[in-house]
Amino acid sequence: MDMNHYTSLLSQLVNIDCGTQTPQGVATVAARLCAWWQEAGWFTRTIELDEACGPGLLVTNRHEPAHYDVLLIGHMDTVFPPGTAAQRPMSEDNTRIYGPGVSDMKAGLVNIFFALNNLSKADNERLSIAVAMNPDEEIGSPWSHQWLSELASRARVVLVCEAARADGSLVKARKGVATWEIQFAGVAAHAGNEPEKGRSAITALAHTVLAVNQLANSDAGTTVNVGVIRGGDAPNIVAASATAAVDVRFWENSDYERVKDALLTLCSQPGYNGVSLSAHCLAHKPAMMPGEATQALMRHIEQAGEQCGVPITWQAVGGGSDANLTAALGIPTIDGLGPVGGGFHSPEEYLEKASIAPRIALLEEIISRLPCGAQQ
Structure with a gap:
């Protein structure tokens, strides 16, 4: 993959102050993402949720589908106050990329973009795909909760692309x-x-x-x-x-x-x-615990990992995410499908460069293996 292109897109998101309480910054991130997806030929819709927060962004490969074979979720907000991006804009060394929100979760958003645009034409035509990007996850998704729940209720599976854990593990359960x-x-x-x-x-x-x-x-x-x-x-x-x-x-x-x-x-x-x-x-997010359907999705992901050479391990973690919301609806949900990172919510936040391409390939493989058709 073209890492220069990847880091160029990533920097466009990281170098914007977009804390949850900075709705104009979140709106700027949404506008950047919307332009990328439109240029790539996807349908986009900006979702106005509340004047106190930025907008949501919905991306689909079909015009107003009745169901989704897969719903991918990512958030556009960070925890950082205005001025942070200017104080420590995105930087990198030989192995890592740094910056506010670089792993939580700007890289996840860019990975979704690359993975879905790498899908074969046949898979793109076969599957009904949606991507929901919300503006308020860092404070519990109070304004986007209902929107995400409605989307998830129409989805066969949900993949949340928060960062993988520092050891590369995916997330099967959250407090x-x-x-x-x-x-x-x-x-x-x-x-x-x-x-x-x-x-x-x-x-x-x-x-x-x-x-x-x-x-x-x-x-x-x-x-x-x-x-x-x-x-x-x-x-x-x-x-x-x-x-x-x-x-x-x-x-x-x-x-x-x-x-x-x-x-x-x-x-x-x-x-x-x-x-x-x-x-x-x-704000309230129920605990995310894997039921039988989610365990079947875990096995599907493990098989995809074997195919593309990415070892799959699992963790249960104490932090919440939007995966809690969708799992509570009974929709098979897995989290941590972004690249590997750590130091979330701190000046030391980082993204492991070596994990970017493999995690894009893993996400693409997971999606390409999914069945299609309306939920029963």
């Missing part, structure tokens, strides 16, 4: 993930003159954090982390309001229901010193 926000409403007062007239939202938050921490279940692999807290206006004011953001990760969906019920019960009662609490779920 579920949920994000909750707890709001605290207290009463403001002067902290020096009449503090007794106030009810501190921050003090109530501190007591509640200790209670929330107790909801974790290490035996089941359930973690509960209060990761962000905000509150108060000044040191000399008893805080009238505060918020806490809570991350929940779980292997067992039933254990998540336990945590959810406990959070709602906790927040339905007055907090410390009568402060009012309320809890809101901002």
Whole structure:
């Protein structure tokens, strides 16, 4: 393959600030991708989801098909703030490529483009193919959740092209993930003159954090982390309001229901010193566990790997992705089909050059072996 062409396209995506909260940057990435696919002869449609986020992009090889033999999913957003691309634009050395979002997951998007455009004319005509690229995966896909679910419900299989693990493994299972926000409403007062007239939202938050921490279940692999807290206006004011953001990760969906019920019960009662609490779920992805149909897809992928000389190994990982959404619908789903990378969400994020061409060939082989025809 032409690596110069590949890295040229990749740099066009990496060198754009496109954090989820930078919708114009995500829209610029979507426009670049749309132009590539249109030039290659594919049907494209921009999906406006919400004014708070960038658009989604749908690519198909047929005009408005009723079903898809395969749906490929990738996200266009990153976790990085504006200015990151200018501070550390894409760079490379002999073995790796670096840059914000290079593996999570700009390279996956470019690999999809190369793999599908390498398909034989016969396979392209035989299969109904769709690619969905969303703008908000890094915050749990709150705006694209419904769109992706509708697309997946019409697909025979789903292939998510997040990066392969650092050891080359694909992803067969992912923890579920949920994000909750707890709001605290207290009463403001002067902290020096009449503090007794106030009810501190921050003090109530501190007591509640200790209670929330107790909801974790290490035996089941359930973690509960209060990761962000905000509150108060000044040191000399008893805080009238505060918020806490809570991350929940779980292997067992039933254990998540336990945590959810406990959070709602906790927040339905007055907090410390009568402060009012309320809890809101901002995003939720069920745990992704391989059923029989997904296990059959895993064997299909292992056979494809044998054919093109890519050893296939599997991991279950703690991070969530859009694969969680589609797997929860009962659609056979495999993740980690992008090239090998690591250091996600950090300045050290990298892409292994040697993995690019083999992973494109693997993705092409997987798709070319898929059966066609409407779902039964």
